[in-house]
Amino acid sequence: xxxxxLRDYIIKRLLYSIVIAWGILTITFILVRVGPSSPADKYLAxxxxxxxxxxxxxxxxxxxxxxxxxxxxxxxxxxxxxxxxNWGWSLSTSMPVMELIKRHWIYSFQLILxxxxxxxxxxxxxxxxxxxxxxxxxxxAFTFLSFIGISIPNFWLGVMLILIxxxxxxxxxxxxxxxLPLFSLANLKALVLPVITLGTGMLAAYVRYTRSAMLENLxxxxxxxxxxxxxxxxxxxxxxxFRNALLxxxxxxxxDLGSIVFGGAYLTEIVFGIPxxxxxxFNAIFANDYPVVVAITLIGTLVVLLVNLTTDIIYTYLDxxxxxx
Amino acid sequence: xxxxxxxxxKDRAPLSGGGLRLIxxxxxxxxxNRLAVFGLAFIIFLALVAIIGPFFTPDPTEVDFEAKxxxxxxxTITHSTYDIKTDQFITxxxxxxxxxxxxxxxxxRDMLAMIVSGARVSLQxxxxxxxxAIIIGTIIGVMSAYLGGWVDNALMRFTDVMMxxxxxLLLVLIVFIFGPSLAFIVLAIxxxxxxxxxxxxxxxxxxxxxxxxxxxxxxxxxxxxxxxFRHLIPNVISLIIVIATLSIPGVILAEAALSFIGLGDxxxxxxxxxxxxxxxxxxxxxxxxxxxxxxxxxxxxxxxFLGDGLRDAFDPKSSV
Amino acid sequence: xxxxxxxxxxLRVNELRTYFFTRRGxxxxxxxxxxxxxxGECLCLVGESxxxxxxxxxxxxxxxDSPPGRIVGGTVCYNSTDLxxxxxxxxxxxxxxxxxxxxxxxxxxxxxVLTIGDQIIEQMRLHLPxxxxxxxxxxxxxxxxxGIPSAEDVLGYYPHQLSGGMKQRVLxxxxxxxxxxxxxxxxxxxxxxxxxxxxxLDMFRELKEKRQMSIIFITHDLGVVAEIGDxxxxxxxxxxxxxxxxxxxxxxxxxPYTMGLLECLPDVAKEVERLNSIPGMxxxxxxxxxxxxxxxxxxxxxxxxxxxxxPLVQLSKEHKVxxxxxx
Numbered sequence: 001x002x003x004x005x006l007r008d009y010i011i012k013r014l015l016y017s018i019v020i021a022w023g024i025l026t027i028t029f030i031l032v033r034v035g036p037s038s039p040a041d042k043y044l045a046x047x048x049x050x051x052x053x054x055x056x057x058x059x060x061x062x063x064x065x066x067x068x069x070x071x072x073x074x075x076x077x078x079x080x081x082x083x084x085x086n087w088g089w090s091l092s093t094s095m096p097v098m099e100l101i102k103r104h105w106i107y108s109f110q111l112i113l114x115x116x117x118x119x120x121x122x123x124x125x126x127x128x129x130x131x132x133x134x135x136x137x138x139x140x141a142f143t144f145l146s147f148i149g150i151s152i153p154n155f156w157l158g159v160m161l162i163l164i165x166x167x168x169x170x171x172x173x174x175x176x177x178x179x180l181p182l183f184s185l186a187n188l189k190a191l192v193l194p195v196i197t198l199g200t201g202m203l204a205a206y207v208r209y210t211r212s213a214m215l216e217n218l219x220x221x222x223x224x225x226x227x228x229x230x231x232x233x234x235x236x237x238x239x240x241x242f243r244n245a246l247l248x249x250x251x252x253x254x255x256d257l258g259s260i261v262f263g264g265a266y267l268t269e270i271v272f273g274i275p276x277x278x279x280x281x282f283n284a285i286f287a288n289d290y291p292v293v294v295a296i297t298l299i300g301t302l303v304v305l306l307v308n309l310t311t312d313i314i315y316t317y318l319d320x321x322x323x324x325x
Numbered sequence: 326x327x328x329x330x331x332x333x334x335k336d337r338a339p340l341s342g343g344g345l346r347l348i349x350x351x352x353x354x355x356x357x358n359r360l361a362v363f364g365l366a367f368i369i370f371l372a373l374v375a376i377i378g379p380f381f382t383p384d385p386t387e388v389d390f391e392a393k394x395x396x397x398x399x400x401t402i403t404h405s406t407y408d409i410k411t412d413q414f415i416t417x418x419x420x421x422x423x424x425x426x427x428x429x430x431x432x433x434r435d436m437l438a439m440i441v442s443g444a445r446v447s448l449q450x451x452x453x454x455x456x457x458a459i460i461i462g463t464i465i466g467v468m469s470a471y472l473g474g475w476v477d478n479a480l481m482r483f484t485d486v487m488m489x490x491x492x493x494l495l496l497v498l499i500v501f502i503f504g505p506s507l508a509f510i511v512l513a514i515x516x517x518x519x520x521x522x523x524x525x526x527x528x529x530x531x532x533x534x535x536x537x538x539x540x541x542x543x544x545x546x547x548x549x550x551x552x553x554f555r556h557l558i559p560n561v562i563s564l565i566i567v568i569a570t571l572s573i574p575g576v577i578l579a580e581a582a583l584s585f586i587g588l589g590d591x592x593x594x595x596x597x598x599x600x601x602x603x604x605x606x607x608x609x610x611x612x613x614x615x616x617x618x619x620x621x622x623x624x625x626x627x628x629x630f631l632g633d634g635l636r637d638a639f640d641p642k643s644s645v
Numbered sequence: 646x647x648x649x650x651x652x653x654x655x656l657r658v659n660e661l662r663t664y665f666f667t668r669r670g671x672x673x674x675x676x677x678x679x680x681x682x683x684x685g686e687c688l689c690l691v692g693e694s695x696x697x698x699x700x701x702x703x704x705x706x707x708x709x710d711s712p713p714g715r716i717v718g719g720t721v722c723y724n725s726t727d728l729x730x731x732x733x734x735x736x737x738x739x740x741x742x743x744x745x746x747x748x749x750x751x752x753x754x755x756x757x758v759l760t761i762g763d764q765i766i767e768q769m770r771l772h773l774p775x776x777x778x779x780x781x782x783x784x785x786x787x788x789x790x791x792g793i794p795s796a797e798d799v800l801g802y803y804p805h806q807l808s809g810g811m812k813q814r815v816l817x818x819x820x821x822x823x824x825x826x827x828x829x830x831x832x833x834x835x836x837x838x839x840x841x842x843x844x845x846l847d848m849f850r851e852l853k854e855k856r857q858m859s860i861i862f863i864t865h866d867l868g869v870v871a872e873i874g875d876x877x878x879x880x881x882x883x884x885x886x887x888x889x890x891x892x893x894x895x896x897x898x899x900x901p902y903t904m905g906l907l908e909c910l911p912d913v914a915k916e917v918e919r920l921n922s923i924p925g926m927x928x929x930x931x932x933x934x935x936x937x938x939x940x941x942x943x944x945x946x947x948x949x950x951x952x953x954x955x956p957l958v959q960l961s962k963e964h965k966v967x968x969x970x971x972x
Contacts, residue, residue: 156618263493
């Protein structure tokens, strides 16, 4: 009985996610079409410098991009293309957008993954410690530090780290070396500063959220019961309190970090010159390469959607009260 | 035990003693928090700097040809310039002076002037964009909670969609499409940052909606609009104040980040633009990167302290 | 069968004082409580809310919140060990294994994200040399003893799937799982329906008779005390104001508070216009009245009562009171 309920729930969430995905794609389409300058205008500026007749160029572009067709048809084709994996052509790099994404996503991925792991593991541990040792000097220190952590502008932090550790101390290179093989120690070293940059804000957030989730549960009666059984303190905290604190923690993390990490990664890539999708989008902006900018926004959003869906499902595994209703 | 909405409604404050006393009560609770007081003090200081500063500092676009890459007061740096005539590198030691207390950038512009102008930009953007976001969010939240039914459903689905977009990516996209003028940036930030507010206002309104005083008002024949304005909104105000204070830093950072990557308004001396320039002068003029960053950091910190203090003052157990 | 005095003292609490040091001041939750628990008896701690009975129970095992709370005086003697000063390791060996505690609200005393089985078995694995299967078997036996049907299935359930009465029984089962010598039950019948209450009282009676358990039973309900207690300690304002065997408490109460409590019990046989009650409210532990804490509400207060704390008077071998009327 329980298994089929879970399956139904997952299907329900999946369908809902598809609806949201549709909404995302539609809004993006509206934004692009409503924009004051169509792709034609921008490309026009480039071409006019090369001496072509504006009117002819506009007509040709509109035909090429299908902009002369009625808007609903454009919408339909847009959706179809996206679903088939045809995300447009990148003018500035002369390759399909999908190809561009395939070449660069791994850099963003490794940065985000390492930063998230760093922030999560350290953050949760500090948060637990801080909660258990509430009102001590260490707790106050960590709380204060976490304020600082969430307030530091991460792109400034990156620049400062470069200033101190690369320029003044010479420990790290100032720019990310793309020739390094991904699974090498040298690559890891090159990622140290970027991971600290992206991870600090997330770390501070994890510390605060974990601490607050733990505090919510530390004084509850079942904790006294656990101690009354004679269980050692680390079992009481680790097994009893933390398992309960995990519930609100997972929800908060899903809401907050899902979207914020992409903005941070975007900036971090630019500061350190890491050729991830953020950097690609950045380059595309200055080359007026519309399809790329749009595509990367979409990818980021769809990944967030996926993360939300996964977290939702994980949550149902964590909270028995939802499963057995 | 709840305070009646009459006591909280600020529009009543000048006339009813209850309102004023309530503000006094919350003020005392706020000022017990030293960090919050520091935050408030810094923000007031910054506002003063932004408003009065431009009268005391030179024009930020004004260039002092003789004093390029001048360090701040108290610092000394060595400049190596290649002299064509003698085919050598001439090194000179340059010290900061009080004419340019915070130094100058590579073009010779006074750092202090730029920082002051940047303060103005950040605060303006911060307040305006947050204002827009809060207004949109509150309207959607209250409408959703109050009207319920399919309106609630539709609005919440829409909010879900907008929430899924990573804030900064969407912002970049909009500014890219519509152009980087300051007005648009403010509008864009406002139009993308309302989702959190909408959610929280809606949930607070929902819980208020079923409270006795609302039902009492309706039983007495109050129309929908009346209930919303006189009863729901005043109770949500404390929540909105906290949300607003905690949103301003995100907005300021968003504008700075946009300027940093070059999508800001080029006619405006934002801290982000200065920082971007600073990143390229790390070896020659490190202060150009440090100063705007410190200001950004302190500003954000101040708002965070204040917002946290406000939240504790209004309701120490709140989960906002 | 153990030879020895049936009157052997299992637990002795002597002048226990537990204070809470908060930002708003010192709360003297327990301020000089003394009693003995004898083998096989059911000792009731009786009093209104705020009198310190729960904190007393928690203090025996040092389970109160420790940053604000601290035992500032007195001893708790179990098996020639002073529980107030022994090491945490010693304490942990005693908790659950020798002395078990059942918390007040069954609703929230169980961990919502762990299965019942997990919560029973973890304790057994900790204190007893059993493997998981043996522990499971014993858990099932215990649950059946507690009158829980389909015990096997219940092991896999989560607390929210059980009714209030079942949760209470699970808690008792957990406390018994390591065969402790002493059981402390904090208001097990308070938040429960009358029918379940009767069942729970039966359960405790059985425990006392069949297992020879020594029970400290905390309640504010004198009716329950009469049914199940052997001796009672009446508490007020953090102190024990009267201690006596049940028949004496009910028939020959000495302290005005005890008398007041008894008068409050409605007599089903009589028809009255108003129910009796003790005027006033139980004192806030942070603002205790001077001298004898009961004097503001006492119908027989003397001049000396607000000025001086009453002495402990031993009226007979088994009966003691703290009251100026007798000393």
